[in-house]
Amino acid sequence: MDELPIPENAKKLYLEMGIVDLYPPQEDAVKAGVLEGKNLVLAVPTASGKTMVAELCALKHLSERRGKILYLVPLKALASEKREEFEKFSKLGYRVTLSTGDFDNVDPSLGRYDIIIATNEKADSIFRHRPEWISRITLLVTDEVHLLGDGSRGPTLEAVITRFRIINPKAQLLALSATISNSDEIAGWLAGSLVTSSWRPVDLSEGVFFRDSVMFRNGRNRKVEGAEADPVARLALEVIRGGGQMLVFTGSRLSAVSLAKRLEPAIRGALKRREETRLLELSSQILKLGEKTRVSEKLSMAVANGVAFHHAGLTYLQRKAVEDAFRSFLIKCICATPTLAYGVNLPARRVLIYDYRRYEAGIGQTNIPVMEEKQMAGRAGRPKYDREGEAILLARSEDERDFLMEQYVLASPEKVWSKLGNASSLRSHILAAIATELACSQEGVFDFLDKTFCSFQYGLNSFRSAIAESLEMLLGEGMVKSEGRVLTATPLGKRVAELYIDPKSAVILKNGLGVRRSGLPPLSYLTLVCHTPDMPKAYVKRKELDLVKGYLESSSDLFLYDLAQEEGFEYDMLLSEVKTALLLKDWIEESSEDAIIERFDVGSGDIYGYVESGKWLVHSSHELAKLLGFGEALRPLSDLYVRMENGVREELVPLVSLKTVGRVRARALFSAGFTSFDSLRRATPAQLAAVPTIGPETIRAIKEQLGGKVTKEEWSMMKERKGTRQLSMDDYG
Numbered sequence: 001m002d003e004l005p006i007p008e009n010a011k012k013l014y015l016e017m018g019i020v021d022l023y024p025p026q027e028d029a030v031k032a033g034v035l036e037g038k039n040l041v042l043a044v045p046t047a048s049g050k051t052m053v054a055e056l057c058a059l060k061h062l063s064e065r066r067g068k069i070l071y072l073v074p075l076k077a078l079a080s081e082k083r084e085e086f087e088k089f090s091k092l093g094y095r096v097t098l099s100t101g102d103f104d105n106v107d108p109s110l111g112r113y114d115i116i117i118a119t120n121e122k123a124d125s126i127f128r129h130r131p132e133w134i135s136r137i138t139l140l141v142t143d144e145v146h147l148l149g150d151g152s153r154g155p156t157l158e159a160v161i162t163r164f165r166i167i168n169p170k171a172q173l174l175a176l177s178a179t180i181s182n183s184d185e186i187a188g189w190l191a192g193s194l195v196t197s198s199w200r201p202v203d204l205s206e207g208v209f210f211r212d213s214v215m216f217r218n219g220r221n222r223k224v225e226g227a228e229a230d231p232v233a234r235l236a237l238e239v240i241r242g243g244g245q246m247l248v249f250t251g252s253r254l255s256a257v258s259l260a261k262r263l264e265p266a267i268r269g270a271l272k273r274r275e276e277t278r279l280l281e282l283s284s285q286i287l288k289l290g291e292k293t294r295v296s297e298k299l300s301m302a303v304a305n306g307v308a309f310h311h312a313g314l315t316y317l318q319r320k321a322v323e324d325a326f327r328s329f330l331i332k333c334i335c336a337t338p339t340l341a342y343g344v345n346l347p348a349r350r351v352l353i354y355d356y357r358r359y360e361a362g363i364g365q366t367n368i369p370v371m372e373e374k375q376m377a378g379r380a381g382r383p384k385y386d387r388e389g390e391a392i393l394l395a396r397s398e399d400e401r402d403f404l405m406e407q408y409v410l411a412s413p414e415k416v417w418s419k420l421g422n423a424s425s426l427r428s429h430i431l432a433a434i435a436t437e438l439a440c441s442q443e444g445v446f447d448f449l450d451k452t453f454c455s456f457q458y459g460l461n462s463f464r465s466a467i468a469e470s471l472e473m474l475l476g477e478g479m480v481k482s483e484g485r486v487l488t489a490t491p492l493g494k495r496v497a498e499l500y501i502d503p504k505s506a507v508i509l510k511n512g513l514g515v516r517r518s519g520l521p522p523l524s525y526l527t528l529v530c531h532t533p534d535m536p537k538a539y540v541k542r543k544e545l546d547l548v549k550g551y552l553e554s555s556s557d558l559f560l561y562d563l564a565q566e567e568g569f570e571y572d573m574l575l576s577e578v579k580t581a582l583l584l585k586d587w588i589e590e591s592s593e594d595a596i597i598e599r600f601d602v603g604s605g606d607i608y609g610y611v612e613s614g615k616w617l618v619h620s621s622h623e624l625a626k627l628l629g630f631g632e633a634l635r636p637l638s639d640l641y642v643r644m645e646n647g648v649r650e651e652l653v654p655l656v657s658l659k660t661v662g663r664v665r666a667r668a669l670f671s672a673g674f675t676s677f678d679s680l681r682r683a684t685p686a687q688l689a690a691v692p693t694i695g696p697e698t699i700r701a702i703k704e705q706l707g708g709k710v711t712k713e714e715w716s717m718m719k720e721r722k723g724t725r726q727l728s729m730d731d732y733g
């Protein structure tokens with residue numbers, strides 16, 4: 001650390017954290033010139049400290065060039081962990097932020113931050129607005145760069161990097177990954193040096209468990225200690241008794257939940273008395289993190305026993321609570337879906353890969369890629385927490401043990417192949433390039449795409465026809481126009497690029513709204529947004545078929561698009577769209593979370609996910625209606641947006657526009673007869689204070705927003721009275 005060309009106060013910060021020497025791969029990165037501005041692909045094992053290389057590089061930029069850093073990650077969970085890690089830079093006077101929020105909106109204050117952490121998708125949407133500060137970025141870090149090969153999200157990352165390099169050719173690029181076998185190709189694309197290594201700070205033993213022992217990669221066999229008949233419980237308890245913890249990866253949410261349940265008695269038996277007490281506290285806190293639902297009850301029950309499940313159906317707060325309690329050695333075992341597979345630092349001395357098969361929509365059961373298995377394995381043995389790590393796959397037969405040994409333990413990750421070269425990914429990125437004037441002619445579009453990883457790997461000729469097809473679609477739908485050789489985005493095309501929706505979604509919305517019917521119910525708009533490719537869709541289970549089909553038949557005249565008639569893929573999609581729209585309809589009719597969970601067999605996290613995407617598409621519909629002059633749809637869509645945002649019926653739309661009034665308080669006010677701004681203006685503070693969930697702070701906020709105020713006497717009277725009242729929402733903040 002002493003010899004590094006970074007400011008003294010930064011060195012001190014690292015020393016205080018106990019970081020004295022660089023790890024060998026970090027040293028290699030420095031030798032490769034990463035601190036001198038050279039582009040670099042750092043393809044070194046999990047836990048080998050790639051983040052710190054990015055940090056050192058960032059420090060160099062900040063202290064010498066007054067630069068700005070953009071750090072890209074694939075997942076929100078990883079984004080918040082990185083934000084916490086970079087937070088230490090604020091002690092040095094640098095400003096760090098996590099960019100979240102709507103896609104159609106660039107927070108103008110971002111320009112003031114030194115380090116911006118964002119997901120790849122968020123960065124893509126920001127770039128489409130081309131804020132001035134992009135040209136001030138001097139370092140772009142792309143973490144988990146192997147995601148370039150991911151079918152659904154790789155093309156976005158690829159387009160972001162390509163666009164960034166054109167806008168800002170002088171900036172330094174640093175790409176990080178533990179699991180790429182063709183890192184030389186990525187380095188070639190980025191014109192960067194390559195550092196590879198097999199060094200890991202903590203030894204990771206990989207093996208396969210069968211019957212009662214683990215066979216490791218060197219052929220050594222070791223019996224797992226313990227008398228438990230349940231093999232997973234035995235694997236968990238052995239490591240817990242030794243002071244470690246276990247992270248289990250399952251193939252589905254259902255199996256994460258049921259495996260956690262199965263482990264409850266065994267893990268409870270290994271708890272110390274004082275842990276039991278703290279876990280009981282945590283268990284009741286979990287119930288208070290949001291509405292009480294059957295999922296939060298199950299989680300709370302598991303946590304009381306020292307075990308938890310973790311998947312995308314949980315809310316952000318629930319997941320965070322589980323991760324934090326695992327980090328503080330309170331929860332001993334987590335059963336997770338791949339939500340925890342990438343990049344995170346957790347004290348898991350042992351990782352158990354319980355399922356290596358997973359259901360993929362449209363394909364069926366598949367074996368997970370080696371890359372993903374290696375990422376999961378890499379969560380074990382992190383230097384901050386453990387001196388050794390073990391990653392174990394579970395075999396159900398001897399044959400399977402041999403198969404897993406060969407297929408995963410002894411295998412190398414797959415190569416990363418670009419997935420950009422098809423029309424459905426290309427159209428969106430071509431439109432963005434034209435709308436932001438990075439490409440102004442057909443040749444310009446080809447030149448732009450010639451700079452992608454796809455072209456680097458396959459050559460431009462391999463996807464020329466897909467490019468032509470996409471351009472034709474954009475021209476035909478009036479998003480791009482051509483005059484001679486010049487291509488420009490029409491106002492529609494520009495807005496679609498900014499809204500960050502797939503051009504195909506825009507066509508669906510445009511055609512649907514173009515039916516121009518007034519007085520349509522919300523369900524018409526909801527099914528329309530659910531019909532777009534940008535909307536995630538809820539899978540229809542067999543037992544739900546009657547409900548969904550029934551709805552479809554009884555309201556088919558309300559749809560704003562042509563319905564698939566025959567059984568088959570399109571029809572199955574239609575059923576999923578209807579189910580998703582019905583879920584959103586329940587949400588805006590004030591159904592409780594638990595009722596939605598029960599009716600649609602989803603988790604709270606899913607509800608939020610559908611609502612978020614639905615809101616974004618309702619907003620997009622509103623913007624398109626405005627642009628296209630479809631006036632009759634404006635009011636219904638803006639009301640629908642407010643209802644989606646708050647989960648309320650139409651009658652509460654005005655009330656929830658008040659700050660500090662959410663769906664619970666709005667309903668309480670409405671039920672007490674305060675149904676409009678006027679009635680709220682007329683009400684005395686004492687009358688409002690009698691409404692459940694309405695405390696003094698809320699009353700003051702309401703009064704002030706409506707142009708009134710609360711007098712000193714009224715304020716102190718309310719405060720006094722509040723002291724004697726049992727429960728008010730104000731107490732929850």
Ligand SMILES: Nc1ncnc2c1ncn2[C@@H]1O[C@H](COP(=O)(O)OP(=O)(O)OP(=O)(O)O)[C@@H](O)[C@H]1O
Pocket residue numbers: 018019020021022023026045046047048049050051052177178342343344345378379382383384
């Ligand atoms: N030189 C060092 N000395 C001591 N600890 C270090 C050093 N460098 C990094 N660490 C610690 O190592 C841990 C792992 O680092 P990091 O998260 O950057 O790994 P990574 O290489 O990104 O792994 P992954 O591929 O799994 O994301 C962190 O807790 C970090 O604080």
Ligand SMILES: [Mg+2]
Pocket residue numbers: 050051143343
């Ligand atoms: Mg990392």
